Amino acid sequence: MSRSNPRVLNTLERAGGFASAQEVYRLMQREGQSIGLTTVYRALQSLVNDKIVDILRREDGEAIYRLCGDGHHHHLVCKGCGDTIEIEGGAVEKWAKSLAEEHGFRDVGHTAEIFGLCSKC
Amino acid sequence: MSRSNPRVLNTLERAGGFASAQEVYRLMQREGQSIGLTTVYRALQSLVNDKIVDILRREDGEAIYRLCGDGHHHHLVCKGCGDTIEIEGGAVEKWAKSLAEEHGFRDVGHTAEIFGLCSKC
DNA sequence: TATGATAATGATAATCATTTTCATTTGTGA
DNA sequence: TCACAAATGAAAATGATTATCATTATCATA
Numbered sequence: 001m002s003r004s005n006p007r008v009l010n011t012l013e014r015a016g017g018f019a020s021a022q023e024v025y026r027l028m029q030r031e032g033q034s035i036g037l038t039t040v041y042r043a044l045q046s047l048v049n050d051k052i053v054d055i056l057r058r059e060d061g062e063a064i065y066r067l068c069g070d071g072h073h074h075h076l077v078c079k080g081c082g083d084t085i086e087i088e089g090g091a092v093e094k095w096a097k098s099l100a101e102e103h104g105f106r107d108v109g110h111t112a113e114i115f116g117l118c119s120k121c
Numbered sequence: 122m123s124r125s126n127p128r129v130l131n132t133l134e135r136a137g138g139f140a141s142a143q144e145v146y147r148l149m150q151r152e153g154q155s156i157g158l159t160t161v162y163r164a165l166q167s168l169v170n171d172k173i174v175d176i177l178r179r180e181d182g183e184a185i186y187r188l189c190g191d192g193h194h195h196h197l198v199c200k201g202c203g204d205t206i207e208i209e210g211g212a213v214e215k216w217a218k219s220l221a222e223e224h225g226f227r228d229v230g231h232t233a234e235i236f237g238l239c240s241k242c
Numbered sequence: 243t244a245t246g247a248t249a250a251t252g253a254t255a256a257t258c259a260t261t262t263t264c265a266t267t268t269g270t271g272a
Numbered sequence: 273t274c275a276c277a278a279a280t281g282a283a284a285a286t287g288a289t290t291a292t293c294a295t296t297a298t299c300a301t302a
Contacts, residue, residue: 003278021260035280037260039280041261078226091212096233099197103206105239109235110234111236126250181260
């Protein structure tokens, strides 16, 4: 029942490990890969089940899938052109962990994104 | 131009200060209040602009509106029961601001939420 | 009190991401 | 080759949110 289509995973990787289902689909289309939107959704969902990717939300509620595992990082996103810069967030990691422990939370994750207008926009 | 309809705010309060637009609308309907869905959305959006309520997301992406006190803060949310704790994020504020400036971004905002399982769940 | 400008309202239609349905294709083992 | 289960994807359904646009309420002023 492993629907973790390798082409989808590969595309997500090449997208910087950070993209929505629609974006993965459009990217594959543009590259001439033949795939259906449904399959993209199913593959991504399967990757989430297998804990290979993480799911979080954009400001408008659209789901974005993120390769998780070792290199945990955050993003600086331009609201104008959508350009994204990956950044390290050491301070945030510690902040999140200590606060969660302080309140007796376990199995803790966090999201932290910065958005604004880049110099070009 | 203040569209912060007081009936909507009042309903959100009575809903425990934590509900989606659809829920606020359905609640008002059930109570026999005559109001349109559009107005509910506009009123909630206006309350967000006025920083009277906060917007965050359910796991399925639906927006939930949340009465908040003054001041910018973040949330520690339980994935099990939905219980939410408001927290200060001094470290995060500085982190976001300095990183954004470093990359030449302006008009900057950020999100930072921590989620996990609380001690009860 | 009329009048008119402006803001507020809400029914309806449009949008957009996501999920369901279902028929078809593909892979695999007998 | 045959049969059968899993995978695929086109198209329709769903559900939240937003845009349109005509109508209605407000309110200052003539």
